[in-house]
Amino acid sequence: YKSHKNVPPGPWGLPLIGHLHLLAGTLPHKGLQYISKKYGPVVFLRLGMMPTVVISSQELVKEVFTTHDVNFGSRPYMVLGEHFSYNYSGLGTCPYGKHWRDSRKLCTIELFTAKCIDSFAWMRKEELSHALRVILGGSKPVKMRALLSNFAFNNMSRILMSKRYFGDDEVDRDAVEFKEMLSSVVDLVMNPCVSNLVPWYLRWLDWQIPRYKRIHAKQDNFLQKIIDEHKETTRECKDFLDIMLEFYGTNVQGETHIKANLLEMLVAGTDTSATTSEWLMASVMHNPRVLIKLQQELDRVVGGNRMVQESDLPKLDYLQLVLKETFRCYPPGVLLFPRMSTQDVTVAGYHVPKGTTLLVNAWAVHMDPEVWENPTQFQPERFLGSSIDVKGQNFELLPFGAGRRKCPGMSLGLRTVELLVANLIHGFDWNFVPGTTPSMEEVFNSSCYLKTPLQAMATPRLRMDIYKNMIM
Numbered sequence: 001y002k003s004h005k006n007v008p009p010g011p012w013g014l015p016l017i018g019h020l021h022l023l024a025g026t027l028p029h030k031g032l033q034y035i036s037k038k039y040g041p042v043v044f045l046r047l048g049m050m051p052t053v054v055i056s057s058q059e060l061v062k063e064v065f066t067t068h069d070v071n072f073g074s075r076p077y078m079v080l081g082e083h084f085s086y087n088y089s090g091l092g093t094c095p096y097g098k099h100w101r102d103s104r105k106l107c108t109i110e111l112f113t114a115k116c117i118d119s120f121a122w123m124r125k126e127e128l129s130h131a132l133r134v135i136l137g138g139s140k141p142v143k144m145r146a147l148l149s150n151f152a153f154n155n156m157s158r159i160l161m162s163k164r165y166f167g168d169d170e171v172d173r174d175a176v177e178f179k180e181m182l183s184s185v186v187d188l189v190m191n192p193c194v195s196n197l198v199p200w201y202l203r204w205l206d207w208q209i210p211r212y213k214r215i216h217a218k219q220d221n222f223l224q225k226i227i228d229e230h231k232e233t234t235r236e237c238k239d240f241l242d243i244m245l246e247f248y249g250t251n252v253q254g255e256t257h258i259k260a261n262l263l264e265m266l267v268a269g270t271d272t273s274a275t276t277s278e279w280l281m282a283s284v285m286h287n288p289r290v291l292i293k294l295q296q297e298l299d300r301v302v303g304g305n306r307m308v309q310e311s312d313l314p315k316l317d318y319l320q321l322v323l324k325e326t327f328r329c330y331p332p333g334v335l336l337f338p339r340m341s342t343q344d345v346t347v348a349g350y351h352v353p354k355g356t357t358l359l360v361n362a363w364a365v366h367m368d369p370e371v372w373e374n375p376t377q378f379q380p381e382r383f384l385g386s387s388i389d390v391k392g393q394n395f396e397l398l399p400f401g402a403g404r405r406k407c408p409g410m411s412l413g414l415r416t417v418e419l420l421v422a423n424l425i426h427g428f429d430w431n432f433v434p435g436t437t438p439s440m441e442e443v444f445n446s447s448c449y450l451k452t453p454l455q456a457m458a459t460p461r462l463r464m465d466i467y468k469n470m471i472m
């Protein structure tokens with residue numbers, strides 16, 4: 001890399017660890033933003049021994065996701081892909097090519113169309129009624145993270161494989177273990193573990209490999225059991241696992257693709273939606289003006305005699321602004337999901353060789369003062385009258401990425417988040433636990449989370465019979 005004169009600028013690195021020391025003790029997206037302020041919007045770094053280019057401006061995001069999108073269409077080496085996603089068999093980790101195109105088409109047609117998403121409405125309604133029951137009858141204060149995460153997980157697992165794991169009182173112990181495994185897998189996506197930081201011939205040095213293998217064996221057991229159960233029973237209405245069994249086949253290779261897809265979709269679809277909902281709730285609780293304005297809109301559009309239905313959501317204009325602002329300030333994928341160049345390419349006039357990891361600092365773009373006025377302030381009104389949406393079309397707001405490998409689950413994720421938060425805000429007044437004002441401090445585990453899980457006091461805003469009608 002060094003032998004090439006025209007590589008992007010960057011600080012001096014150290015042997016073996018490269019530039020990792022510059023990110024120690026800071027959140028990676030903030031550390032990378034600091035470096036890019038000094039060296040420019042395209043920076044070359046070595047994360048361990050792995051050559052990496054980091055992009056931090058709207059203009060360059062546009063360049064990589066339009067002109068060079070095919071070239072950056074694959075993912076780099078990741079522990080997630082090798083050890084957990086059955087050697088890159090799933091839609092999110094597999095290399096750009098025929099298998100990816102076929103898998104993406106299957107999901108787009110069978111899972112993510114507006115018609116499919118509408119057809120899951122009754123499941124979301126049931127899950128909502130369970131969430132209401134937890135809020136009204138459960139412990140005080142409400143443990144928001146568990147509530148939001150169980151809602152997202154149950155919705156995903158029902159859509160994918162007709163399974164509901166987290167009940168109101170009873171929980172499936174295997175599922176709890178599986179969900180914990182998923183969290184460890186999520187942690188490993190961008191974790192600076194040895195395997196992620198060295199070339200292939202040194203990966204055997206990673207002392208954590210036996211741990212990956214142990215977790216994977218348990219995960220495989222759980223997923224295989226679900227597939228075997230599915231093959232033995234038939235459902236009146238096919239779920240996505242039935243559709244995948246028909247498409248990929250029931251041979252070992254087919255089932256491997258299915259297990260990888262199930263795992264990746266649970267990883268990609270659960271935490272992202274739950275984290276967005278938690279950031280939104282925390283943000284509006286810290287900005288009571290916004291919370292009151294949301295409730296006024298809900299009173300106007302929905303009224304005080306019922307809970308919010310999916311058909312109300314497109315009419316909730318202010319909620320859309322608040323959601324956009326939440327995504328801008330707290331995108332769950334602050335660095336998106338890494339890509340890799342499959343050919344030598346010129347970015348912003350600099351040479352980027354084949355095999356370089358591309359990180360897009362979406363958070364830095366969302367906080368760029370050249371693009372946003374007062375970027376650090378939470379101000380949903382900034383989107384009033386603006387055509388900016390969350391689809392990443394103009395590359396200044398990218399919570400779902402952009403280009404060919406952008407998130408295919410966007411509409412499903414948005415519907416899940418909007419329905420839940422609209423009902424939480426319409427149905428209850430929310431206050432911090434008396435005597436506490438939790439901080440908005442974040443932690444990074446591949447995704448950004450509130451450091452202290454949100455807990456809140458809920459006071460019903462509507463007549464009791466309205467909740468009772470909703471709770472089945």
Ligand code: HEM
Pocket residue numbers: 091092093104264265266268269270272273276332333336337338398399400401402403404405406407408409410412413414417
């Ligand atoms: C608020 C919710 C969500 C957010 C913020 C989000 C965000 C993202 C981001 C940033 C990427 C990487 C895009 C890129 O590389 O440019 C991604 C990819 C992906 N997401 Fe989502 N996501 C969400 C919900 C979902 C849901 C509900 C699913 C459903 C299963 C899903 C499935 C996927 C998959 C399969 C990929 C990989 C696509 C590929 O490589 O072709 N996501 N998501």
